[in-house]
Amino acid sequence: MDGRGPRRRPIAPHERSGVLHPQNLVRFHAQWIDPSPSCSEVVDAYWSVRWNLRPHESVDQRIVDLPAVTLSVERGAVPAPLVVTGVHSRAWTRTIAGSGSVFGIRLRPAGLALVSRLGPADVADTALPVDRDLDAQVHDLLSTVATEDDPLEMAARADAVIGDLVGGSAPDASLLLANAVVDHLRSRLDDRAGPLLASRFGVSQRTVQRALSRTLGHGPKWVARRIRLQHVAQALATVDDRGLARLATDLGYVDQAHLAHDFRAVTGLTPGAYARSLRGLVDDHVG
Incomplete structure (x- = not known):
């Protein structure tokens, strides 16, 4: 190119x-x-x-x-x-x-x-x-x-x-705020929804809530959790679940159990079962 x-x-x-x-x-x-x-x-x-x-x-x-x-x-x-x-x-x-x-x-x-x-x-x-x-x-x-x-x-x-x-016209402020909040949460995985997140953009928590609900159908707490769980899935593809405690700390979870609970609620698998499924897929391809 x-x-x-x-x-x-x-x-x-x-x-x-x-x-x-x-x-x-x-x-x-x-x-x-x-x-x-x-x-x-x-x-x-x-x-x-x-x-x-x-x-x-x-x-x-x-x-x-x-x-x-x-x-x-x-x-x-x-x-x-x-x-x-x-x-x-x-x-x-x-x-x-x-x-x-x-x-x-x-x-x-x-x-x-x-x-x-x-x-x-x-x-x-x-x-x-x-x-x-x-x-x-x-x-x-x-x-x-x-x-x-x-x-x-x-x-x-x-x-x-x-x-x-x-047509060259700028989106309204609510749409631009939704873009900016998701960009921030993708770059700062340890950040949480709440007053601090809203203050970063100079708006109220309710304004952030409305912007994300309007565009994604979910509020900031849900969006932040989903982005973190994507990272957990990616991390478990390269390291096994023995590193989960450190990962939980890095992502701002209270402990490993809370991370594992969130992961299972979304994927239907424990982190350990997911890591084993990845190894099985590799073995099947090799075999």
């Missing part, structure tokens, strides 16, 4: 991608693609995956999302060609089989309100096929992106369409 268009790079297993079996990131040729700066208040990242599994093989890929809504163009053995995936309260599973590809647009908190008439409650805990009856604006956006084949070209087309939708 010459620096004028979107840039792409592999999604590494050590990143906080939300994929609970990160070895699959390599297997599925997962990539990030940077959005244009003109879309910086709308798009957090573009990503793409493609797969070609053996006959009769399937993979149940479990995911703990970053709190974000994703729009996707999907091809091959997929549930629908155009999809919107909302914020999920717990880990969820996508079954992958056959061959196919997905190009995803992970929106920033402000993004859904800027490109759609849907609200977070309309898509919460689900992935919905997109047609014009669901949301004409999102349908047109994804249909235009789907005219391209290469992920880089799809990203460039998404940049152009989203840029036209936003």
